[in-house]
Amino acid sequence: MALEKLFIISAIGVRLLENVFAVPVEELFDTPGIVAEDIVDDGGSILLPLGTQLSWLEKRAGQIIDRLKQSGIKAVLVRREKGLTTEELRELLAQAKLPVRTIGKKLAGGVVDAIGKVYRSIASGQGREELLSPLLAYGKTLSREIGRNPSILFSLLKVRERDEYTFIHSLNVSLVAGSLAGSIRPGNDPFLEQIVTAALLHDLGKAHIAPAILNKPERLTEEEFDQIRRHPEAGERLARQAGIIEPAILQAIRWHHEKWEGTGYPDRLRAEVIPLPARITAVADVFDALTAERAYKGAMPPREALSLIIEASGVHFDPAVSGHLLRSMGLFPPGxxxxxxxxxxxxxxxxxxxxxxxxxxxxxxxxxxxxxxxxxxxxxxxxxxxxxxxxxxxxxxxx
Ligand SMILES: [Fe+2]
Known part of the structure; x- marks a missing residue:
């Protein structure tokens, strides 16, 4: 084989063509790439076919390397996939037309009113039955809407009163979180419903915070910021007092401000220790907050918000969940x-x-x-x- 004659001088292989490298067998699985030629043994059997993604075979790396060595193969031609840089991703997103659908105004209005009632009744310490039944019914309706089409849904409602923002935001977060849940666990209707309902209640702890602080355009004082930082724990306490025991709901309320790297609040949980409902709600929460119009800021276009979230993957957000957001948006939609x-x-x-x-x-x-x-x-x-x-x-x- 011609490659045997190559003098391998680099730890990552010798570049032969654009993106094609001769990689020493021992280093084959160190970097991702695609096998760029059929690798055959002396008897003509294919050991590694052209087009094989090396990442697919990572678990069998040791075995494959041994087999290649036994057949006297010292290097393999690998096409390195050109990863997208942040700039390139931004450019692609700038070109992409992202499919964003809306739900009917009547349904949205009904949900927002129900959320408002729930927040108010929970804040005043009222019981569970009164709280959950209309909300669970809306959770089912919204789940059905989301299940019909995996693309991201939004409500059409505009904030009319300042303290309405939290309720409209909660509805939007539940629609985005529901789309993500449908993409992460396709066909799992109970999971979708749980996430939708959890997201509707995620900011429950804000029920006790004055709208003047929640809507303050200026920088918050330390004391005000402390109040904001306490809303996940306060929300969980309120939900438990109201008799909510569903883990997905309690997890989304308490941990939706945790960050993948462990720098969030209130418990500085990291990575997969953060329960999935909270990781999904975190992405949906920030996506809606960025794309919402507020008194003190304009609405960011969805593609820019998406780009920011992708950049913060693995730092603030679970990369797998942000990947699902990208997919729900359809970066290269059919056509x-x-x-x-x-x-x-x-x-x-x-x-x-x-x-x-x-x-x-x-x-x-x-x-x-x-x-x-x-x-x-x-x-x-x-x-x-x-x-x-x-x-x-x-x-x-x-x-
Ligand atoms: Fe929050």
């Missing part, structure tokens, strides 16, 4: 015309669950802009090519 890494042009035909960056595409024009004779459907997860950029959307102006 997007994309340029692939071999210069060919393709149309996105379906999204790939678990890998938004690599949908299935229909290649239309080759690298020189000539229409192809045969239609080629490519699942980019199983191809050495990747999307370089989105160009436009079928039937729409350039996005």
């Amino acid at each position: 997007t015309i994309v340029e692939l890494s071999d210069d060919s042009l393709a149309v996105v035909v379906s999204l790939t669950r678990g890998d938004l960056m690599r949908p299935t595409v229909l290649v239309q024009l080759d690298g020189r802009g000539k229409p192809l004779q045969d239609i080629r459907l490519i699942d980019l997860r199983r191809s050495p090519h990747f999307i370089r950029k989105a160009l436009s959307h079928l039937g729409k102006a350039a996005v």
Whole structure:
């Protein structure tokens, strides 16, 4: 094999072509990439086929390395996937037209009124039955709405009174959190309902905080900020006093301000120790807060909010949950015309669950802009090519 003659001088392999490296067998699994040629043994059996994602085989790395060595193979051609930089992601998001749907004004108004009643009755120490039944009914209705379409839903309501913001925000957080729950555990209706209801109640502890502090455009004093920081614990206490025992609801209330790196409040929990309902609510909470219009700030476009959340993945947010937000938004929605890494042009035909960056595409024009004779459907997860950029959307102006 020609590669045996290569003198390997680098710890990460020798660069042969754009993004293609000859990687020593021992270092094969140290960096992600795609096998760029069929690796065969002397008997002609394929040991590693072209297009194999090395990350798929990580668990069997030791075994594969041994087998390659036994067959006398010293290096493998690997195409390194070009990871998107933050700048490139920003650019892609700037081009993307994100599908955001809304729910009916009547339903939204009903939910907001119910949340208002619940917050007020809980704050005044009233019982559970009165509290939960209308809210659970709305939880079911909203879950059904969310279940119909995985894209992010919003209410159309605008804040009319200052103290209404928390209720409208709670509704929006429940819609976004519900979309995320549906994407994280597809088909699990009880989980979706739990998350929707938990998110409706996540800021319950704010029931005791004066609207003047909640809506203050200026910088908060230390004392005011302390009050705000106490709302997760206060909320959990109020919920327990009202007889709420559902773990998902209590977890979302207490831990929705925890951060993935362990710098949040109130308990400085980190990573997966933070329960999933709280990690989902945290992403939905910030996404809605950024995209909401307040007296003191304009609404940020969804794609910018998404970009900020992706940048804060692994720091503030669970990267898996933010990935689901990206997917729910459909970074390359079906119909997007994309340029692939071999210069060919393709149309996105379906999204790939678990890998938004690599949908299935229909290649239309080759690298020189000539229409192809045969239609080629490519699942980019199983191809050495990747999307370089989105160009436009079928039937729409350039996005
Ligand atoms: Fe909160």
